[in-house]
Amino acid sequence: MSIEVPQEDLCSIERLNHDQSAAFRCIMNTIDRRESGVFFVDGPGGAGKTFLYRAIIADLRSKGHIVLVTASSGIAATLLPGGRTAHSRFKIPINAEPSSTCNTSKQSDLAKLIRQTTAIIWDEAPMTNKETMKSLDRTLRDILENNNPFGGKVMVMGGDFRQVLPVVPKGSKSQMISASIVKSHLWAFTKILHLRQNMRSLNDRDFAEYLMRIGDGIEPTICEDLVQIEVGMAIPWEGEASLHKLIEETFPNLQSHGWDASYMVERAILTPKNHDVQQLNDIVINQFPGDERILASFDEVEGDTNNLYQQEYLNSISTGGLPPHMLKVKKSAPLMLLRNIDPKAGLCNGTRLLCRGTFQNMLDKKSFSASDKTFIRKQFPVRLSFALTINK
Template identity: 85%
Template structure:
């Protein structure tokens, strides 16, 4: 704030573990600056993080950053555009979850702002506030080694040397359980004792011993207790989630949980095709069996009152972005009626149409699958 009041430039990074209050801090800064009449551009590397901030957008959509940025890339913003005019009037830029971004994306914005503002200061002299947690997801380098992922991180950028790092250390989210908060930080910092090199021992009170499929039912009952009496309860659903690293387990858990909801099940079936396959070389049965983490299943089972997760950025301004948690309020032939459970737009209703999803080139398939 002192840097802004003195009309100076500065690059800051707010470093803190999950739950230490980074989002709270950004919202306080945004409210203070906008109250004083300043313009603040609020962005995040992921849509789900952007939706937590007032006026938040993904950094790529806000600044037209190339998807696959290279060492010489610049953003697709002309000096005469309305966006360039907005940038000139902007006091500060906030970029949440910056450690997820490739350093080339950050450097593309750095070069673009210097060009638009005709200023050789870092980021064209604007106050830049980045933030995030290096204990979480680093830039994804497809099939890359550990060293390649580290090399793509912003700490390996030449900009890092001129960045002032500010630390948030106290876990506010787990303030009632300091032992668990400390345990999390120890894992993140790599100082928790490990077994067989990469495994940490889970505390006994946090684990359910594996005894086959009965353990899955025990886990579901532990997380979604009395589910049948909470089918339409948005506050109940938003406080619960089961995370698992494998798509097969996701499908298995979803099939078990959806059967526990009251009401009639609706099976929404996709239409699958291969891009450019005019000779129909691939059988429909095979295409229907393809399951990747970025696509919905061929048969999507839904019930009224069941939670859903959005897999695409449909309308980030309205809170509909990749990772948004929803509650199904109704089903139609080509549309779903949903309520947003998370983010700044919590409680808002929306209609989701049928849309086409495409696999990417690095999905491991020899073709591009289009699933509607």
């Protein structure tokens, strides 16, 4: 109730386009009639999903209603007022099973809050495993003693199935689709609300249509299902020299923009694989002005009293969610946070930061398990972010 409603969000209701306005009315009419309902706002990136969410949130909160605003990722959550990750808000198990429930008792403060809640918003829902969604559904039905989907609450999900689906480690395409929320029994109760107008690409309609054809799988392909990139968008591959040309195109006059935050926030190189991210970041940081500082991690295996694992091997371990063993930084270099430290302040897994200095005594650890052993790396929970993966 203490969350302030931005005036610009209230005014945005009058600026909704046709599709947004239709979706807004459909959701608000369900709430006004005190009915239950499950909605999915479907639209490509740039279609104005966040704009619509903020209008709904502002309208409800201005009338004294409680709205729980969540997203599948920390970065998406920071774009919405009072946003939290769904796992954090509802205490959803990290690895949800077919019979999992959230770690929330019927007598808890969270349960009391849920009972008073008018609507729940969950952005980037297609990234979520269907078992995660079912865990929340099972919990809400129990807390609210209501057997309707999500305990009879109005649930507004949204996202774009053309983007990132649930991650299934080493999974096939069919396994990722099987883990998607469209394969959940809850999908049969969901009303789809389409946003078709790309608000970001109003001045380049051809490019917007090109992206949609790729996302819908109807763009003509060449051998091995490759999509032909338009000539004006591509740099011909001529070995490593092409990487340097790509860097120069993305970060022109890098030497003279050492402390320019506006310059850094507007650009990054995207690539599918962490290996390529590391390679590109290594090249760019060497070109970046200023004195470098190399921060080495301390790696160990929990309970390895006999030193069965050599330090060289432990230092060589590199996974997507782990900071590197040798972290090379310079003042004003862009970094990416690798864990949720303070979501309310915008410090989430995926937040991009500028390095203002380094201090030896501020360390954190990031752990993961391999078979029955736990690997521990003590290191600043950041990576360079001149380049980053498309999932981030």
